Amino acid sequence: MDVQKAFKQGIPLYVMILPGLLYFLIFRYAPMGGILLAFKDFDPFDGVWASPWVGFKHFQTLFMEPDFWRLFSNTLILSALNLFLYFPAPIIVAILLNEARVKWFARTVQTIVYIPHFVSWVVVVGITIVLFASQDGGINKLLAENGYARLELLTHPDYFRGLYVFQTVWKEMGWGAIIFLAALASVDPTLYEAAVMDGAGRWRQMWHITLPALRTIVVLMFILRLGQVMETGFEHIYLMQNSLNLAVSDVFDTYVYRQGVLQGEYSFTTAIGLFKSAVGLLFVMAANKLATKFGEEGVY
Structure with a gap:
């Protein structure tokens, strides 16, 4: 009961936090899924999931770049x-x-x-x-x-x-x-x-x-x-x-x-x-x- 009471009392604060939380989830955490592209040979026509997996190929190319x-x-x-x-x-x-x-x-x-x-x-x-x-x-x-x-x-x-x-x-x-x-x-x-x-x-x-x-x-x-x-x-x-x-x-x-x-x-x-x-x-x-x-x- 104390937990429920504390939660109800904190609802106004949770509502205030919600916009900031949504911002970070949508614009900060969700784009992290794009990291997958670094390990694939991305083709816009095939999409992210269908593009072939190449592992650390692009990192090797980067470090060998003149x-x-x-x-x-x-x-x-x-x-x-x-x-x-x-x-x-x-x-x-x-x-x-x-x-x-x-x-x-x-x-x-x-x-x-x-x-x-x-x-x-x-x-x-x-x-x-x-x-x-x-x-x-x-x-x-x-x-x-x-x-x-x-x-x-x-x-x-x-x-x-x-x-x-x-x-x-x-x-x-x-x-x-x-x-x-x-x-x-x-x-x-x-x-x-x-x-x-x-x-x-x-x-x-x-x-x-x-x-x-x-x-x-x-x-x-x-x-x-x-x-x-x-x-x-x-x-x-x-x-x-x-x-x-x-x-x-x-x-x-x-x-x-x-x-x-x-x-x-x-x-x-x-x-x-x-x-x-x-x-x-x-x-x-x-x-x-x-x-x-x-x-x-x-x-x-």
């Missing part, structure tokens, strides 16, 4: 740059906003750094092209008129990675700071008051109160971020990619588009997707084990 190591290294390098340059940016923004004592100023800055998140990558890359196009870019025209050399940011391979990370930081650092600001909002204000009573300055308060309050969420977000180590953002890279920077901009996502969408190699590209997911899972498991070993709360 471009595999180039794609793998490009993907890892861009992910590493994002991890070590972009990941700290939202944390720094959250700490600075939390330390701001003039509330209207903090809210204004917070709004300004949030806005780029709502701008699509098409617009971001379009602005970059308008400014830095080799011949018609506004900044390059200005430089040429004043006798300076043009900046080949869009065509020279050496500039691609830096420009990619800069755009990511500019667009997403404000939005990424939300979760860290939420963590800081839960800190007991009396801790800061006690620190002031003990003579601690702003830097000591930040070091002994603010940063420890963020430690758990930073570790958790870092582990989750490692799960996306093979995801570099197809749309962003594809829009920035051209024949001159292909050596450093070609990653698994763009390769999958060419092979899967343009050439119809669905089984082969499904194998690539499964490989990416497996690598991400290994990173998460290793990072989670390392975190729990050092006494931090992991993902599981």
Whole structure:
């Protein structure tokens, strides 16, 4: 009877959870059945079940592909740059906003750094092209008129990675700071008051109160971020990619588009997707084990 009573009392909560649960079942778990394509030679006319089973043939093809190591290294390098340059940016923004004592100023800055998140990558890359196009870019025209050399940011391979990370930081650092600001909002204000009573300055308060309050969420977000180590953002890279920077901009996502969408190699590209997911899972498991070993709360 107690179980039935508890169930009836929880019905409103179950109804609230239902849409999210259906979303994950339909759009996250159901598509996992498509993994089967990685082990078949898929033919649209035969269908998934009637297509012949080929085992690990597509994985062997992937690892023997001449471009595999180039794609793998490009993907890892861009992910590493994002991890070590972009990941700290939202944390720094959250700490600075939390330390701001003039509330209207903090809210204004917070709004300004949030806005780029709502701008699509098409617009971001379009602005970059308008400014830095080799011949018609506004900044390059200005430089040429004043006798300076043009900046080949869009065509020279050496500039691609830096420009990619800069755009990511500019667009997403404000939005990424939300979760860290939420963590800081839960800190007991009396801790800061006690620190002031003990003579601690702003830097000591930040070091002994603010940063420890963020430690758990930073570790958790870092582990989750490692799960996306093979995801570099197809749309962003594809829009920035051209024949001159292909050596450093070609990653698994763009390769999958060419092979899967343009050439119809669905089984082969499904194998690539499964490989990416497996690598991400290994990173998460290793990072989670390392975190729990050092006494931090992991993902599981």
